[in-house]
Amino acid sequence: MTVTEARRAPVRPPRAGRSNGQWAIDGRAPLNANEELKAADNGLNVRQRIESIYAHEGFDSIPDDDLHGRFRWWGLYTQRRPGIDGGRTAQLETSELEDRYFMLRVRTDGQSLSPAALRVLGGISTEFARDTADITDRQNIQYHWISIEDMPEIWRRLESVGLETTTACGDTPRGFLGSPVAGVAADEIIDPTPVIREIKRLYLGDPELANLPRKFKTAVTGHPSLDVVHEINDISLVGVRHPTLGPGYDLWVGGALSTTPMLAERLGAFVSEERAADVWHGVVRIFRDYGYRRLRNKARLKFLLAEWGAEKFRQVLETEYLGYALPDGPAPEPARGAGDHVGVHAQKDGRFYVGATPVVGRVGGPLFTDLAELIERVGATRVHLTAHQKLVILDVPESRVEELVAGLDELGLTTTPSPFRRSTVACTGIEFCKLAIVDTKDTAARAVAELERRFAGEDLDQPISLHVNGCPNSCARIQTADIGLKGQIVTTDDGVQQPGFQVHLGGGLASTDREEAGLGRTVRGLKVTAEQLPDYVERVIRRYQADRVEGE
Numbered sequence: 124m125t126v127t128e129a130r131r132a133p134v135r136p137p138r139a140g141r142s143n144g145q146w147a148i149d150g151r152a153p154l155n156a157n158e159e160l161k162a163a164d165n166g167l168n169v170r171q172r173i174e175s176i177y178a179h180e181g182f183d184s185i186p187d188d189d190l191h192g193r194f195r196w197w198g199l200y201t202q203r204r205p206g207i208d209g210g211r212t213a214q215l216e217t218s219e220l221e222d223r224y225f226m227l228r229v230r231t232d233g234q235s236l237s238p239a240a241l242r243v244l245g246g247i248s249t250e251f252a253r254d255t256a257d258i259t260d261r262q263n264i265q266y267h268w269i270s271i272e273d274m275p276e277i278w279r280r281l282e283s284v285g286l287e288t289t290t291a292c293g294d295t296p297r298g299f300l301g302s303p304v305a306g307v308a309a310d311e312i313i314d315p316t317p318v319i320r321e322i323k324r325l326y327l328g329d330p331e332l333a334n335l336p337r338k339f340k341t342a343v344t345g346h347p348s349l350d351v352v353h354e355i356n357d358i359s360l361v362g363v364r365h366p367t368l369g370p371g372y373d374l375w376v377g378g379a380l381s382t383t384p385m386l387a388e389r390l391g392a393f394v395s396e397e398r399a400a401d402v403w404h405g406v407v408r409i410f411r412d413y414g415y416r417r418l419r420n421k422a423r424l425k426f427l428l429a430e431w432g433a434e435k436f437r438q439v440l441e442t443e444y445l446g447y448a449l450p451d452g453p454a455p456e457p458a459r460g461a462g463d464h465v466g467v468h469a470q471k472d473g474r475f476y477v478g479a480t481p482v483v484g485r486v487g488g489p490l491f492t493d494l495a496e497l498i499e500r501v502g503a504t505r506v507h508l509t510a511h512q513k514l515v516i517l518d519v520p521e522s523r524v525e526e527l528v529a530g531l532d533e534l535g536l537t538t539t540p541s542p543f544r545r546s547t548v549a550c551t552g553i554e555f556c557k558l559a560i561v562d563t564k565d566t567a568a569r570a571v572a573e574l575e576r577r578f579a580g581e582d583l584d585q586p587i588s589l590h591v592n593g594c595p596n597s598c599a600r601i602q603t604a605d606i607g608l609k610g611q612i613v614t615t616d617d618g619v620q621q622p623g624f625q626v627h628l629g630g631g632l633a634s635t636d637r638e639e640a641g642l643g644r645t646v647r648g649l650k651v652t653a654e655q656l657p658d659y660v661e662r663v664i665r666r667y668q669a670d671r672v673e674g675e
């Protein structure tokens with residue numbers, strides 16, 4: 124599928140006499156069970172019940188509509204019961220698949236994690252989550268094995284260091300992606316920190332925005348590496364320099380992956396720092412009021428944009444929601460530098476930031492605690508997460524960079540990773556996700572180790588991105604990877620059914636050239652088993668090395 128085809132994925136008009144369930148056009152009568160659940164009680168209200176009832180009376184006291192519905196508004200999903208074969212995922216009821224423990228998502232919104240925050244995150248992992256903690260590709264922390272009884276204490280600890288789980292999941296504005304080098308990079312166009320802070324101050328937990336048609340993803344960056352995958356968010360503000368108005372943001376809307384992937388569109392509008400929160404609020408309310416609610420698989424903003432087009436979207440935004448016209452503005456320059464920020468880089472204040480690499484985002488409680496000690500020891504002050512499941516340590520004095528790099532190495536967080544370790548992303552997978560069909564994290568980690576062994580000593584001059592999903596959803600963004608893998612049960616030549624993957628090749632982001640940024644294509648019929656994965660990746664790379672043309 125080309126970019127243009129992806130963007131223009133067909134949006135069928137509703138059948139005669141049938142609506143798409145748009146509040147502003149069709150009224151608010153709920154058209155399906157999900158809409159009924161949200162209309163019956165705002166998802167945000169469930170926290171009060173967790174703290175006053177469920178945490179005391181236990182898992183069995185939680186009614187189904189809270190457990191499988193509103194809990195998500197506070198970042199809680201039941202996790203998968205261990206030992207259930209992936210082939211049975213689609214055949215079983217939720218109650219048979221789920222455990223009595225939860226996955227908990229903590230949002231960081233691109234903000235700084237102080238040593239105190241890292242210790243709190245590590246302590247929660249160790250005391251309440253069996254030492255689990257993953258960095259997600261949305262800059263969240265995900266825990267597993269959480270008991271409902273522990274939630275009041277977990278919230279108390281998180282909030283003591285400025286962290287929250289508010290609308291971390293659910294049909295809401297979820298955790299924001301923010302440039303991990305905001306405010307420090309020497310080549311930054313504009314620091315997005317004030318914009319993210321203001322949006323959160325005004326709108327995080329706003330009950331008026333807690334019943335959207337589906338999830339709503341936000342990204343804000345001012346860094347020329349375009350480090351927040353802006354093409355696949357519902358709204359992105361991307362730093363640009365206006366020829367007369369100075370630094371500000373270029374507005375993109377309507378990107379999202381999943382089963383009908385579409386890249387975001389530029390509206391051609393320039394947004395100043397002062398107006399950014401207002402514009403964000405306008406776009407969310409367009410989604411709330413005009414987004415499709417009849418069918419859940421048509422309920423993302425991308426479908427409304429596909430129907431309206433960028434011109435109408437901008438006109439509705441300006442006339443119905445903002446009450447003022449936005450000036451036209453320039454597009455971002457093509458990406459400069461790697462957006463994962465791995466390695467050692469100079470800050471504008473003479474200190475350094477250092478990007479380090481856990482394998483597929485897996486960290487855990489002891490590592491957070493050790494990292495807090497390390498960064499304090501070297502006189503650094505804070506850590507940011509990236510949209511690529513990495514960590515960036517900020518404000519490192521020049522004289523302590525070497526010591527930090529050595530300390531990170533000891534913690535298993537190399538700053539000079541192999542291309543495989545650097546560019547492999549994996550979703551939660553069958554270990555904990557109820558929708559998963561296959562394992563992802565361990566499979567990907569094993570593949571990384573094996574590929575590092577096979578290519579040891581060879582100079583791979585290009586990064587190669589490997590994104591591993593445990594089911595047909597796209598939490599690990601398979602359509603944006605050189606090699607994307609979509610989990611499914613595959614049948615081998617011998618007729619044996621095994622965990623494996625459908626292969627998707629040739630995706631890539633972080634380019635403003637729409638002919639270059641693309642969603643790749645599924646290679647019909649090309650499937651590999653989990654065991655064959657290293658062999659397959661090696662074959663692709665060796666063929667690419669042998670056949671590529673000059674400059675490719």
Ligand code: SF4
Nearest residue numbers: 550556559593594598
């Ligand atoms: Fe779960 Fe599928 Fe998302 Fe992976 S891609 S986390 S298996 S829903």
